[in-house]
Amino acid sequence: MEPLPLTEPVLLVLLSLAEQPRHGYSILKDVERMSGGRVKLSTGTLYGALRRLLDDAWIERIEEDESPRDRRPYRLTSRGRRNLQLEVERMRHLTKLAALRIARKEA
Amino acid sequence: MLRFYRWLLYLYPSLYRREYADEMIPVFRDAQADVSDGSFKERISFRVRETWGLLAGAVHEHIRIISGSYQLISFTRFNMRPEFRFPRSTVFLMSIIFAGVILAMEKANTIQVKYGAGSGSIWPSLPWFLGLTLLFTCATVMVVWGILFGLGRTGAHRLANIQPGPNRTN
Numbered sequence: 001m002e003p004l005p006l007t008e009p010v011l012l013v014l015l016s017l018a019e020q021p022r023h024g025y026s027i028l029k030d031v032e033r034m035s036g037g038r039v040k041l042s043t044g045t046l047y048g049a050l051r052r053l054l055d056d057a058w059i060e061r062i063e064e065d066e067s068p069r070d071r072r073p074y075r076l077t078s079r080g081r082r083n084l085q086l087e088v089e090r091m092r093h094l095t096k097l098a099a100l101r102i103a104r105k106e107a
Numbered sequence: 108m109l110r111f112y113r114w115l116l117y118l119y120p121s122l123y124r125r126e127y128a129d130e131m132i133p134v135f136r137d138a139q140a141d142v143s144d145g146s147f148k149e150r151i152s153f154r155v156r157e158t159w160g161l162l163a164g165a166v167h168e169h170i171r172i173i174s175g176s177y178q179l180i181s182f183t184r185f186n187m188r189p190e191f192r193f194p195r196s197t198v199f200l201m202s203i204i205f206a207g208v209i210l211a212m213e214k215a216n217t218i219q220v221k222y223g224a225g226s227g228s229i230w231p232s233l234p235w236f237l238g239l240t241l242l243f244t245c246a247t248v249m250v251v252w253g254i255l256f257g258l259g260r261t262g263a264h265r266l267a268n269i270q271p272g273p274n275r276t277n
Contacts, residue, residue: 024131043131044160044161051127
């Protein structure tokens with residue numbers, strides 16, 4: 001399945017989880033850090049995105065006995081990782097194309 | 108603010124609240140602690156962002172539940188299903204806007220014909236018109252919200268998912 005272009009917040013959430021499993025607050029801070037403070041997610045937006053990603057099986061909850069209910073970590077599924085790779089590939093192609101076009105215009 | 112946040116969470120469908128509210132509250136508390144030492148602007152920005160995020164999220168969740176699937180109504184391109192590249196809601200909104208523009212042009216034309224060019228201006232009535240339109244829009248949104256919220260509370264949307272049980276023969 002070829003994924004649609006993702007919004008920047010969703011892409012950042014997925015990238016955050018690509019590195020390691022994280023819980024909500026950790027995702028929030030990591031997204032802010034990755035975007036240089038430009039993208040600040042609200043909790044409503046974050047959990048809306050997490051719910052949809054869970055529904056689409058792009059991410060999953062890690063059910064650990066020792067983790068409290070309010071600190072449940074999430075991780076990427078293999079499907080989510082594959083779609084994220086496709087999205088990054090699409091962006092890489094676009095960036096390469098843009099660089100070529102700009103260079104051609106300048107020359 | 109935490110009390111207000113908890114109150115806003117009640118706008119969400121109960122299923123969603125049961126699943127995520129326990130997680131959202133501590134995350135909100137931590138995020139609030141982060142900005143508590145920030146400037147006045149940062150704190151206001153945080154509150155506005157959180158309030159708006161919850162309101163938009165609650166509306167989206169209610170509509171998703173009422174419609175039975177979020178494929179039917181798509182607000183953003185976040186919808187990751189490839190078969191819906193152009194949200195139907197956009198077509199609907201564009202049609203309404205187009206009808207509004209046509210009506211406004213027709214109205215302006217009628218006024219011009221009635222009063223003649225240069226004999227008056229429609230601009231003094233414009234603020235009233237805009238104000239009334241805004242009021243009407245707000246009232247409509249509130250009514251729709253009330254209906255959706257009421258339907259969500261009754262659980263009517265779950266009737267479609269009821270599986271018939273096996274036939275009992277005595």
